Amino acid sequence: MEVLAHSLFSDFDISLFISGKHFRLYEKFGAHLIKLNGADGTYFAVWAPNAQTVSVIGDFNHWDKEAHSLNRRLDSSGIWEGFIPNVQKGAVYKYAITGFDGSAIEKGDPYATRWEHPPKTASVVWDMDYTWKDKAWLKKRPKVNALNAPMSVYELHLGSWQRDPSNPKRVLTYKEIAASLVPYILDMGFTHVELMPIMEYPYYPSWGYQITGYFAASSRHGTPQELMFLIEELHKNNIAVILDWVPSHFPGDAHGLYNFDGTHLYEHADMRKGFHPDWKSYIFNYDRNEVRSFLISNALYWLDKFHADGLRVDAVASMLYFDFSRKAEEAATNEFGGSENLGAVLFLKDLNEAVYGNYEGVQTIAEESSTYPGVTRPVYAGGLGFGMKWMMGWMNDTLKYFKNDPINRKYHHHQLTFSITYAFSENFMLPFSHDEVVHGKSSMIYKMPGDEWQKFANLRVLYAYMFTQPGTKLLFMGNEFAQTHEWDFKNSLDWHLLQHPPHLGMQKTVRAINKLYTSEPALYEHSFSHEGFEWITADDADNSIFIYIRKGKKAKDTLIVILNLTPVYRQNYLVGLPFKAKWKEIFNTDATEFFGSGKLNENVLLPQQVSCHGREYSIEINVPPLAAIVLKQGK
Incomplete structure (x- = not known):
């Protein structure tokens, strides 16, 4: 098998590459399965501007450094390239490089789309063919993934989840992980996964x-x-x-x-x-x-x-x-x-x-x-x-x-x-x-x-x-x-x-x-701006209680969050209100289903014209030990 002269690079590609502005290099560099002059094979391209020689070695040529020497482009790009007939998908390869100093170097392909399973270190000729079926997701992604949308990320390491x-x-394999991860994320309510x-x-x-x-x-x-x-x-x-x-x-x-x-x-x-x-x-x-x-x-x-x-x-x-x-x-x-x-x-x-x-x-x-x-x-x-x-x-x-x-x-x-x-x-x-x-x-x-x-x-x-x-x-x-x-x-x-x-x-x-x-x-609507947050009290250090308001675009969505960071049960605690309304507890970390002590506020909390926290109206509430409660306007 010989190396045939061939290039996927245009002069414009080279100009972009050497100016730091080519952002689709994976379409050019690496190993690409193509047909040339009626023959199936693989086109290889690698950047090694200071090399004296570059050849492709692999299981298809018995790792012979003399068998398939790549051609250096005649421009100043430092790219070595060429087409090798009959090298098929799944072929294992490396680049044998004679370095600037004459040293013999064997390198994996920086642009390889697949590698051998470690501890093996060679690259693998592969394709990226796949028929995607997520068009509906991509269409709605800009709204779902926006900065004013909720983002709850579950970070995981695939090898140890x-x-x-x-x-x-x-x-587990990617497919095995999919079978259990997808229903788990759905059940838990995370919006995103982050893969290490x-x-x-x-x-x-x-x-x-x-x-x-x-x-x-x-x-x-x-x-x-x-x-x-x-x-x-x-x-x-x-x-x-x-x-x-x-x-x-x-x-x-x-x-x-x-x-x-x-x-x-x-x-x-x-x-x-x-x-x-x-x-x-x-x-x-x-x-x-x-x-x-x-x-x-x-x-x-x-x-x-x-x-x-x-x-x-x-x-x-x-x-x-x-x-x-x-x-x-x-x-x-x-x-x-x-x-x-x-x-x-x-x-x-x-x-x-x-x-x-x-x-x-x-x-x-x-x-x-x-x-x-x-x-x-x-x-x-x-x-x-x-x-x-x-x-x-x-x-x-x-x-x-x-x-x-x-x-x-x-x-x-x-x-x-x-x-x-x-x-x-x-x-x-x-x-x-x-x-x-x-x-x-x-x-x-x-x-x-x-x-x-x-x-x-x-x-x-x-x-x-x-x-x-x-x-x-x-x-x-x-x-x-x-x-x-x-x-x-x-x-x-x-x-x-x-x-x-x-x-x-x-x-x-x-x-x-x-x-x-x-x-x-x-x-989540104002995750990154002052208009979404306001303290009710940030100063109750003696009781280690923090109270703040979270605001959406509509007043009816306003929430009051109360944190008690001591194990002391605070009964009839007075909370200043952002405005006069009835309030209802919609979340409490002290619920028994959460392994809490079950000290909930089950009744609607009525506003009273008693000044507190610099506000005209307030409510009395029982604040459970080491707990967070969230209030919303209720009926």
């Missing part, structure tokens, strides 16, 4: 955050088409899918992107900019136009070929700052002497403009822990252009507060009120993610103080607080039924805990909270 009960070491990285990665304990195959669905769970099936089944049931995406760093595995053509091609050559000391991984060179094209093409690929509804972009702060996790004297600076990575800033702006400009009804979400301004401001207004940003400050302050023994909470009252002072500076998502239940941080239930009943009561009121605050929501798998162990990626969640009333009660609580959140416009 559930495993094969008959063989706990075996991870499902791009191919070699080291299982990295959870998917050390990617080698950016364009390939992990073969641990099946084929690309089987992942498409999982996403389609979720869409058919009106469940949106967010994918974790990692453009911040990649591992140094020999078959991956690192040192690709014998030079620092994808990573920055200056290791102050190109190496991440915490993760022992390599940082993309965002100053390089071709690297930005690669990454943005990858983002659009998952939206295009897999119909993803959003991307949660990992570790944005590590991209934005050269001194992230480095001592100042060990950090690089930009051309103006500052710590901002200007190439990364440009990349993120281009990314968000490309995503929102090409796909209707999608969202990008930044996992960003710094105070960088304007993360969710539009690019045209000087921002980075994300749809949402994780509210890490809220998460840290909230968990610090709840870890306190209730007797001491009055001394930390401000930890729950402070976040509102900046809650509307960005479009925030409130997260309790996988990061909070690993590495000795303990499970959510064991962060809570007190005896068993108090731990569960604390966690119920914590979730109610989370879902009645401004912002969208994210909860990691297992948190919804109070998983007792820290998350273990090697094993299934402890589903057997649902045999026990406290855990079953917690699951019922989260189900009810999701129903409340998605059915009450006041909790």
Whole structure:
């Protein structure tokens, strides 16, 4: 078999690529099954500008480096390409590269759409053919996925959400996961699922955050088409899918992107900019136009070929700052002497403009822990252009507060009120993610103080607080039924805990909270603006009681939320009203079905002209211990 001269690249493609503006590179690079001169085969294209030679080796040529040498384009693009007849779908291959320094290198294909099952490291020739049946979902997605719609995200790791009960070491396939995940999400009332990285990665304990195959669905769970099936089944049931995406760093595995053509091609050559000391991984060179094209093409690929509804972009702060996790004297600076990575800033702006400009009804979400301004401001207004940003400050302050023994909470009252002072500076998502239940941080239930009943009561009121605050929501798998162990990626969640009333009660609580959140416009119509929130009292530190109003577009949708964060039952507590009306309790975390003590307010609460909290009218209410109650106008 010979390599025939052929190209999928036009001069315009090359111009876009080298200027950092080609965002569909997956249609050109990689392995493509085509017919040429009447012969079936595969066209290969790879970027290796500093290589001396590039050949394709695989099971079809006995891994012979001399058999199929690719042709280098005569322009300055650095692309090697060619057509090999009779190479069929399922063929296993790598690129054999003679590096800039004469070194012999074997690399997987950066644009491969399938890889061998780890620990094998070769790429696989594959197609992306699939007949999608989610047109109805895509039509309504812009409304369902809008910023004024409810967003309750269930974050999960496919390898450990559930495993094969008959063989706990075996991870489930995408199709097996679909059979149990879709009905579970429907039953629990989450609106979105977020899949921790499902791009191919070699080291299982990295959870998917050390990617080698950016364009390939992990073969641990099946084929690309089987992942498409999982996403389609979720869409058919009106469940949106967010994918974790990692453009911040990649591992140094020999078959991956690192040192690709014998030079620092994808990573920055200056290791102050190109190496991440915490993760022992390599940082993309965002100053390089071709690297930005690669990454943005990858983002659009998952939206295009897999119909993803959003991307949660990992570790944005590590991209934005050269001194992230480095001592100042060990950090690089930009051309103006500052710590901002200007190439990364440009990349993120281009990314968000490309995503929102090409796909209707999608969202990008930044996992960003710094105070960088304007993360969710539009690019045209000087921002980075994300749809949402994780509210890490809220998460840290909230968990610090709840870890306190209730007797001491009055001394930390401000930890729950402070976040509102900046809650509307960005479009925030409130997260309790996988990061909070690993590495000795303990499970959510064991962060809570007190005896068993108090731990569960604390966690119920914590979730109610989370879902009645401004912002969208994210909860990691297992948190919804109070998983007792820290998350273990090697094993299934402890589903057997649902045999026990406290855990079953917690699951019922989260189900009810999701129903409340998605059915009450006041909790989502103004998620990101001041007009949706108002304190009734933020000052009752002695009783550790917080009372606030959530407002929708219509006055009749107004809710009053009351939190009691001590185990003391407060009877006949006076609450100032936003306006004169009858009020009815519509939700109470102390209900017996939730494993609470059952101290409910079952009667309609009548307004009285007694001044309280600076308001003319008030009601008397019984506030259960360690509980949240929600009131709405009633008859």
